[in-house]
Amino acid sequence: MKHSARMYVRGYAIAAVAFVAVLANAPEAWSRAPKAVRCQQMTEAVAKALFEEWNKTLQQNPDAVVRTYTPDAVLLPTFENGPLIGSSQIRGYFVHFLEQHPVGRIDTRAIIPANCNMGVVAGLYTFTVNEGPGRVDKPARYTYVYTYKQDLRRWLISHHHSSAQPKKAEPK
Numbered sequence: 001m002k003h004s005a006r007m008y009v010r011g012y013a014i015a016a017v018a019f020v021a022v023l024a025n026a027p028e029a030w031s032r033a034p035k036a037v038r039c040q041q042m043t044e045a046v047a048k049a050l051f052e053e054w055n056k057t058l059q060q061n062p063d064a065v066v067r068t069y070t071p072d073a074v075l076l077p078t079f080e081n082g083p084l085i086g087s088s089q090i091r092g093y094f095v096h097f098l099e100q101h102p103v104g105r106i107d108t109r110a111i112i113p114a115n116c117n118m119g120v121v122a123g124l125y126t127f128t129v130n131e132g133p134g135r136v137d138k139p140a141r142y143t144y145v146y147t148y149k150q151d152l153r154r155w156l157i158s159h160h161h162s163s164a165q166p167k168k169a170e171p172k
Contacts (some may be wrong), residue, residue, distance in 0.1 A: 004069070005086070006107075012080060015043075023057070027106070027169070035039055035158055039116035039117060040117050040148040041116070042114065042118075042119025042121065042146060043058065043111070043168065044109070044111060046109055046155065047109060047111055047119065047121045048106075048109075048121070049143075050068075050121075050144070050146060050155055051104070051106055051109075051121075053062040053068065054068045054157070055103070055104045055105075058094075058097075058098060058102050058103065058104065059101075059103070059166075060100060061098070062082070062091045062094040062095045063101070065090075065091075065094045065098070066087050066090055066091045066094065067159045068156060068157055069087065069156060069158070069160070070147060070149070070157065070158045071086065071087050071091060072085070072086055072158075073085075073087075073156070073157055073158050073159065073160065074159045074160070075089075075090045075093060075159075075160045075161075076160070076161040076162065076163070077093050077097075077162060077163075078138070078140050078164055079097065079164075080164060080168045089131050099130075100129035100130045100131070101129065101130050102127045102128070102129045103127065103128045103129075104125050104126070104127050104128075105125060105126055105128075106123065106124075106125050107123065107124040107125055107126055107139070108123040108124045109123040110122050110164075114145075117148035117150070118124065118145070118146065118147055119144075119145070119146040119148075119155070120143065120144070120145050120146075121142075121143070121144045121146070122141075122142060122143040122144070123139055123141075123142060124139065124140070124142070124165060125139075125140055125141075125142050125162075126138065126139045126140070127140065133170070138164070139164075139165040140162050140163060140164050140165050141161075141162070141163050141165055142160070142162045143159070143160070143161040143162075144157055144158035144159070144160050145158050145160075146158065
């Protein structure tokens with residue numbers, strides 16, 4: 001083999017080795033495999049944003065509300081017997097609930113420490129709903145159990161318990 005041909009082949013060999021070395025040490029961003037999501041923790045800011053997102057869906061439609069729940073979520077609803085399990089049953093509840101044009105507000109919120117990618121938020125909230133010719137407030141208690149879905153990169157409700165707040169006892 002002539003000297004110039006050997007230099008030409010050696011140049012390609014060096015380039016190929018360099019290319020393989022770059023690929024072998026490529027940054028994670030170059031790889032096609034999804035990055036592992038680090039542990040997500042429930043915080044006051046996250047809990048507030050999740051409620052605001054859910055509350056906004058109440059002004060849209062039942063399908064928008066259902067998208068905030070996991071497909072196998074459990075709902076213990078405020079104004080109906082439950083449990084309601086899964087998207088279909090939860091959607092059925094919200095079809096009727098949204099007819100009252102509910103708007104919710106958080107009165108109290110407590111975040112209960114939970115595992116990685118799970119959060120529990122509980123407290124009191126009030127819904128303003130259509131009743132008769134006007135709008136009335138319906139105070140209730142709530143617990144949301146959120147699960148961070150890594151494949152979707154978002155929090156979803158996996159369990160939601162809501163119950164009417166008992167009326168204060170009349171003094172005797």
